[in-house]
Amino acid sequence: MERHSIQVSYRLNGMRLDAAISESIPGLSRRRAKAIVDMGGAYVNKKRVRIASKTVGKGDRIDVEYNEKLFEPGKKEALSLKPEDILYFEHDIIIINKPAGLPSQATRDQAVLHVIPLLDKLLGEMGHKKMDLQLVHRLDKDTTGALVIATNKDKMTFLTDQFRQHSIQKTYHALVWGVIEKSFEVKCMLSAIQPNTGKVKVVKSGGRSSQTHFEVIKAYPNLRVSLVNCRPITGRSHQIRVHLDEAGHPIIGDKVYGEGKRHQLPDELLQAASHQLLHAASIRFQPTLDAAPVEVTAPYPESFAGFLRLADSL
Structure with a gap:
């Protein structure tokens, strides 16, 4: 830089x-x-x-x-958004299926692409007029799935209020280390992201309250991994990743949390886990004041789906 x-x-x-x-x-x-x-x-x-x-x-x-x-010509990242990545486009709301490796918002390195300019480019190619795109919430760079963007500031405010009131329901799926046999919940205080490490810590005081409910979707005892449904009640940075690590079941592919809790997997499974296998699977929200709630689901990316196919075959 x-x-x-x-x-x-x-x-x-x-x-x-x-x-x-x-x-x-x-x-x-x-x-x-x-x-x-x-x-x-x-x-x-x-x-x-x-x-x-x-x-x-x-x-x-x-x-x-x-x-x-x-x-430098050709040096920008090759990430892009495609028309099929748009899951919902109504009522001044766009929901995309964010790919892994794409930051939700701008970083200090302008050579790294992020969601808004890529979506702006895609909409232009699709023949839409210029919009005042506003990122409503964030997903970590390597987290995939449903991400909400407003097309104007009024809709941004309307959706942000729903997030603040916890009336928007988000569901994540995660592939984690260890066999989980029953549902559980994690409640704790979390720090802000530490500038020197990029990590969030569980703290006894001085942090913000956090809560996530976890349910088992499927366990793979022979591989010692599990697929879990994650329902965050609060929305802190790295919340699901830290909570699963705190519970002793860090996310497969997460290079930041849970380093000491991994074990050997077949090479083909490790290759599928090229990034943290955390996916924003669905989001439920109210699009307008007088409309019924809408639920949008995001298909798994090939990395996540491929891991599950291989796990089911072993």
Whole structure:
């Protein structure tokens, strides 16, 4: 990552943001500076600014972060969204079946694609007019399944209120280590994501309450793995992953939690677990004030379905 800090002087006073950046970073063209701003790599006085024409004033501080890969042909990730990934498109609501490896929202590395620009591109290719796409909630980068996007701010507020009131019901399926024989629930306090490790911790105080109910769908005693249904009551970061790890049944393929609780599996199963096998299987919500609740289900990705096929055959 390239990082630059610019203090706006008399010389830069009143310039467009992209012009001030290109003037201050040797070898960076105005066109590239605008691309960096458009993709969220510029901060004025610590606030992200995506408007290249914004004028800057003396004393402003501009921080710029960008990945050189942005300007290398063919170097962007090959992830994409396809028309069949759209599961629901009504009442100013879009639900997609998010693939593994795709971040829900922008990271600080603009060379890494995320949901909104890919969905915007897909909708344009499908002939839809430009929309003010708003991410309603998040899934971890390697979690697959149903993800909700609003097409305007009013619908975003309407759906966010349902999340806040816990009236939206989400169901996840997870393939986990160990044989689970009966339903169970995990309730605990969770920390925020730790900046030095990227992990969430179970804490006794100072965290936020969390609760998830788990039910066994199918156990595979010969493989010592289980398929479980996960119903989160709260919606904390990494909640299901941490709760399953806390219960001694971390998710297969999760590279962050449960390192000491894994055992040997046939090679073909390990190859299918190229990412954490956690899938947002369904979501139930009210699309408008006067409409009945709607439930949308997301088919398993091939990685998840392939693991189950192999497990059933062994």
